[in-house]
Amino acid sequence: MVAGMTWLADTRTSYDTVAVQYSDQVRNSPTENPYVRSTLALFADLVSGGPVADVGCGPGHVTAHLRKLGLDAFGIDLSPGMVDVARREYPDTRFAIGSMTDLPLADASLGGLITWWSLIHVPAEELPGVFAHFRRVLRPGGTLLVGFHEGDRINRKTQGYGGLPMNVHVHLHPVARMRTWLTAAGFAVESETVLTPADKAPAAIVFAR
Template sequence: MMSDWLSDTRLSYDTVASSYADLMRGALAGKPLLRGVLAMFAEAVLAGGGPVADLGCGPGHLTAYLHDKGLDAFGIDLSPAMIEIARRDHPGLRFEVGSMTGLALPDRSAGGVVAFFSLIHLPDEEVPVALAQFHRVLRPGGVVLLGFHVGDEHRLKTEGYGGHPMKVWVHWRPVDRMAAWIRDTGLVVDAQVVLEPDAQVPAGILVAHRP
């Protein structure tokens, strides 16, 4: 049985998939700091090799960007509608429906894992579950990149991306809490930073590796 929060998240993003995909096209063009973070991640993964799993890939814009940086990137998303769009827009890349809390990937099979603003919908008790999955699928030396909303609150999002109805929780979390959860899995934190700390919703970035 799929948990209620998973079912609600999947249905919500199925509903907004087309509008969200339109919004995300070219989204990185005006984000030089985020592109810099992705370039750092790409260089770290290329040093050790291996495929990269983009978890919560949505319509595949980030997966395609990482592929263009030379990575063997593929995407996984909870929403079948998102995956359908990703396959349509990026036909040369691999996309699969799946959940980051139960990845259908072999142990030590990935050189990198990206969860770019996709952990924001997981309840607190499920974040360590997902991070343990990231640790499991990473090869030794493999790199994980997390992006998330910085803060300490939870809100129910009932509408978004073109005014479509949604029922999905959005979680803001302190950087130190996210870093502690990462360390608890056995991953080693290499970098943590807050982008645009004075913005209404600052962006937290964490980079870690499996020793």
């Protein structure tokens, strides 16, 4: 169990530390993997209009890709270091510092929201509140895309990108549990996909409205 809200401070500090190295590693990932590329294209097709928030945007690579697909996308991240990198890499895109536990967006202000492997450090007991925020800021019929590690365990990560120190817990969840949380928050789950690469943990992708 991650005590109190110290996980937020640990996550912020850890990603401030590795921001540049992480950006170097993931910069081209939206186009390199065909499953990721097709998923993001489908998301762009499903969003019926309005701004799109990339919550937990990291160095902004997915946000920028979504803009290339025609979406009015902007990014929010907990880590000031990640936001600084994103602003340097993609100066024509809007990025802001913020937490998904207290999302700084108006009610029903979004046509779409994506959280692309940015829930993985959130303790399970905090996720219902996070999904309630997502539901609050999405317009009726708005599209939600969630990407996460599939499984049923918690790993501690003490070393990260470039061998730099980190102190975060990585939470893996079964798809059925994620569906339960989303349904309880008022979402209708429309699609669930699990990718099983040979060299990595299974990756789950869920679309909901």
